[in-house]
Structure formats: structure tokens, C-alpha cells
Amino acid sequence: MSFDAVRSPAAPAPKRIDTGIRWEVARGGRMQANGTLVVEEPTLVLLAQSDDDAKVREDLVRIRLGGQVCRRFQNQKGVLEVHWQGLKVHEVALLAHGPFETEFNIREFYFPSTFAFKVRFESSRILSKDRFSDFSSELVTLDPPTIEGAEDTDRGAAAQLIATGKAMAESMGLVQGYMTPHRALALQTRIVSALRDRTPFSVVRLGDGEGRLLGYPTFFTDVEVLIQVLYYHFGPTSVDEMRVRRPEDWLEHYAGLLKDMISESVKSADVLGLPVANFYSRQPVAAYFGHAAYACAMFHGLSLARRKDPESFFGTNMFQILAAEGLLLREAAQAAEAVCMVGPWPITEAVGQALGRADLEHIQVPGHATWRGESGHGQFPDLYLYVEDQIVRRGRLGGQLFLIGAGILGKYYCDLIRKRGGVALDVGSVLDSWAGRGLPYALENVEVTLEKYG
Incomplete structure (x- = not known):
């Protein structure tokens, strides 16, 4: 028996997008000259938050929900979920009344990470089932963040x-x-x-x-x-x-x-x-x-x-x-x-x-x-x-x-x-x-x- 006898075909590698710039549009949007993000269809946008114009924070991810999603489900309660490798790593309640933003920390992710998103509202099916199911292979892949400087807690x-x-x-x-x-x-x-x-x-x-x-x-x-x-x-x-x-x-x-x-x-x-x-x-x-x-x-x-x-x-x-x-x-x-x-x-x-x-x-x-x-x-x-x-x-x-x-x-x-x-x-x-x-x-x-x- 050899390695080849038990090896399966390799899965395709996720798409990598350089996060060295301030904004990364995942799908369905465009950036105006003045820096305003315009969303033209139901979409989720991943943004790298910046401490200043020269430095991008690698430990924080910001997600923005906008466009027709917000208009269609205006004032309805919903949930935004973030999934990584098939597991839910972040969840936040939302109320659609315009562009919605949330952010979460990825300090613990040791490797390049590709995230998928699910959005659902009280009166609708899960939107990601039909509209966002392919995002896991198209989203931003983030480089591993540093964990230097993290401190132990004295409680818990x-x-x-x-x-x-x-x-x-x-x-x-x-x-x-x-x-x-x-x-x-x-x-x-x-x-x-x-x-x-x-x-x-x-x-x-x-x-x-x-x-x-x-x-x-x-x-x-x-x-x-x-x-x-x-x-x-x-x-x-x-x-x-x-x-x-x-x-x-x-x-x-x-x-x-x-x-x-x-x-x-x-x-x-x-x-x-x-x-x-x-x-x-x-x-x-x-x-x-x-x-x-x-x-x-x-x-x-x-x-x-x-x-x-x-x-x-x-x-x-x-x-x-x-x-x-x-x-x-x-x-x-x-x-x-x-x-x-x-x-x-x-x-x-x-x-x-x-x-x-x-x-x-x-x-x-x-x-x-x-x-x-x-x-x-x-x-x-x-x-x-x-x-x-x-x-x-x-x-x-x-x-x-x-x-x-x-x-x-x-x-x-x-x-x-x-x-x-x-x-x-x-x-x-x-x-x-x-x-x-x-x-x-x-x-x-x-x-x-x-x-x-x-």
C-alpha cells in the first residue's frame, strides 16, 4: 500500500483576495470615487476595518448587509450568521432598515480563512440557500492574524x-x-x-x-x-x-x-x-x-x-x-x-x-x-x-x-x-x-x- 492508494483528489483552493486595501467587495457592489459603497443587488460585503489610512487591522472583520435585501425586508427582524468551514462562528440579530453592519474578531483563526454567510428574516426562507450558497468559494480569504500581545485573563x-x-x-x-x-x-x-x-x-x-x-x-x-x-x-x-x-x-x-x-x-x-x-x-x-x-x-x-x-x-x-x-x-x-x-x-x-x-x-x-x-x-x-x-x-x-x-x-x-x-x-x-x-x-x-x- 502507498500514499496514493488512500489519497483522494484534492479540493479546489479558495479564492484569495489581498486585504491590504480598505474595502473588499464580495459581490454585487461597486465603489464610488468618494469611497461610498453602492450595493445594487442582494449582497453581503466583507470589509477590513482600518485603524487609520495606512494600516489595516487583521483581527477584525466588518460585514455589511445592504441593497435590495434591506429594502425588501424593511423593519423585519432577522439573523445574520457567519460560517467558517461549515461551522457557525458568529451570529447577530438584525433589523433591516437600511445598510446594516456588524463586526467580529478573528484573532483565533490560525490560517487563511474563507467565510460564508447566511441571512434570514422572520417572514422569509433562508436567503443563502438560493442566493448566497456559492459565497464560500468566492469571498475574501484573510491571512492569519498575529496573536502576539494577547494577555491571559485573571478571571474565569x-x-x-x-x-x-x-x-x-x-x-x-x-x-x-x-x-x-x-x-x-x-x-x-x-x-x-x-x-x-x-x-x-x-x-x-x-x-x-x-x-x-x-x-x-x-x-x-x-x-x-x-x-x-x-x-x-x-x-x-x-x-x-x-x-x-x-x-x-x-x-x-x-x-x-x-x-x-x-x-x-x-x-x-x-x-x-x-x-x-x-x-x-x-x-x-x-x-x-x-x-x-x-x-x-x-x-x-x-x-x-x-x-x-x-x-x-x-x-x-x-x-x-x-x-x-x-x-x-x-x-x-x-x-x-x-x-x-x-x-x-x-x-x-x-x-x-x-x-x-x-x-x-x-x-x-x-x-x-x-x-x-x-x-x-x-x-x-x-x-x-x-x-x-x-x-x-x-x-x-x-x-x-x-x-x-x-x-x-x-x-x-x-x-x-x-x-x-x-x-x-x-x-x-x-x-x-x-x-x-x-x-x-x-x-x-x-x-x-x-x-x-x-
Whole structure:
């Protein structure tokens, strides 16, 4: 089986319009010389609000409803809805008595975003069904806004969740410097022993991506999971494929499937990596982003792994720390009957040489949607089946070591490998650091290099 065997045709890309100017007319209007917008037919117009004549605010979208729509339904109550990727992200009541304007914040949208609109009045059917149904492929596509400078709130459930998550990490000793030589050696001994004894063993790490899924739908909403997980990790083509297959409940179904995969991998893991306390203070983002996701990872991870002994909990950054010191991975590779790397980068020869395993094998996975530099499908909902097939084809995996850097689906691969008798290490962004590609923070960590194992 190959990638092509499970890949579907790519969906057409949305139309992109430069938002560097003050007004963007979506359809049916024209701009007069004096800057007045004239609407000549039922239409919705997307406008980029400007702080001044030279600077366009990228975090605020203004919508104007005008023309015959307002004249036809004058003084009638209605609703204007804004939809993104099939989900309602904004709703406002309106009274048609002339041009109507509303605005909403898109600070949380991480990617170029194409919006569709629905308008309905009390005495009419939904206008978008016939008149605006094609807007989703014709509207303005906005570039991703910056989230720098956003501040955490000191009130509300998110802030309390974050404070408790940080306190839990501190109480467990998951603070700066937690990886002592004694703990590193103890972990290495457990992994090497599992390989030599041909017993199953897995190390699974939880970060903010897993935390968002584990916290869904109790804490994180449909829109947040769509934007911050599915679209961020797998890209628009994969998201479109999910929507087509299950139009009624696609997001709940696929997010639930990923959540179940993560939960099962945590339950079976022998060692669990959790967010350390200093993670909560290094990100200048709002409470509903990374910090809350780290806290969800902590709560759900401990709940699912409640029978593990204290020495089985490490930080999510455990392999970055070990790799920066040249520890554990070479010793584990030398003890294994076979070594296989599961990740996106073609660095088999260099890694094999560094770990002393010229026979190192590689199962390729699609790169992360954010930096793979190409269109097409991510690992989910199809291509992870290719990886699964490659693992299953190897038969029983006793004594075999797998180094996995495959994002959220990497947890599933760890669980699969352990169930087939192998040893799976969720090394994550270590492979990015070794390849010099991928996650920005992995590239910035200049201490993690293959030379450390030379």
C-alpha cells in the first residue's frame, strides 16, 4: 500500500483576495470615487476595518448587509450568521432598515480563512440557500492574524484551569531540571530491559494538541478543535474530505475518533510525558490557547493513567532534554533487534550512523500541514492507514525499537506497536531538530543535534 492508494483528489483552493486595501467587495457592489459603497443587488460585503489610512487591522472583520435585501425586508427582524468551514462562528440579530453592519474578531483563526454567510428574516426562507450558497468559494480569504500581545485573563474557568494545571505539575516535580541523571538512567534501564526481554513498552507524550482533543467537547468547542487541531495539523484538504464523508456530524465524529486513539495510547503507555510547569509561563497567548490545552492534557492524562507509579511520569519535553545530552537513544538502539523511524523526514542514513545502526528502517508519514510546504492530505483521515499497514506487515515486534515523530497520530502508532509486542518511543520533535526542518521551537533548540551521538 502507498500514499496514493488512500489519497483522494484534492479540493479546489479558495479564492484569495489581498486585504491590504480598505474595502473588499464580495459581490454585487461597486465603489464610488468618494469611497461610498453602492450595493445594487442582494449582497453581503466583507470589509477590513482600518485603524487609520495606512494600516489595516487583521483581527477584525466588518460585514455589511445592504441593497435590495434591506429594502425588501424593511423593519423585519432577522439573523445574520457567519460560517467558517461549515461551522457557525458568529451570529447577530438584525433589523433591516437600511445598510446594516456588524463586526467580529478573528484573532483565533490560525490560517487563511474563507467565510460564508447566511441571512434570514422572520417572514422569509433562508436567503443563502438560493442566493448566497456559492459565497464560500468566492469571498475574501484573510491571512492569519498575529496573536502576539494577547494577555491571559485573571478571571474565569480558563484561568482557574491553567493555575491548577501548573500547580499539579509543580507538585509532581515536573519543573525546570526534573530530568536528573538518576531519572534518565532509570528510564534508559527500563527501555533497554524491555528490548532485551522482548516485552512490550511505550512512552507517550501529551502536549497542547492532545490536550485540546482530550478536553473536547467539555472545554474546547467545535470551532476551536477545527481551527486549532484539525486544520492546523492536517490541513484544509483533509478537513474537506472529512466534511464530505460525514456532512451531518463530521467534526464530532472525527475529533472523537482522534480523542479515543489518544486515550487508548495513554491507558496502555508505560511512561507518560506531561506538560511541565514552566510551559505555562513562556507563551504570550490568551488563556484559551496553549495554556488551557496543557492543563487539559495534565488532567485527562493523569485520569487515564491513574494506576501508574510516580516514576512513570516525565515532562513532555523529555526526549528533547535527553537528545540534547546524547543520552538513551543510542543505548536503546544498540539493544534492539531492529530499529525503525516513523516520521516525515528522509534522514535514515544520518540517524542510522549516529545511533550505530546502519540497518535503520524508515516508515514515512505526511508532514505537518503548517510547514510541509505542499498541498494535499495530512495523516488523517486516510494516510495513517498506510502507516498502520506498514507496521502490521512487520508481524510480531518483540525486541524491535520504534522512534516516532508523527504528531497526534504518533500516539496511536505507539499503542499499535506496543500491542504487537514492540517498544515505541514518542520522540516527537527530536526528529525535526535532527532534520533541521519542522517545528520552529525544534529548530531553535540548537542543542539537539545528531552530533551528540557521534
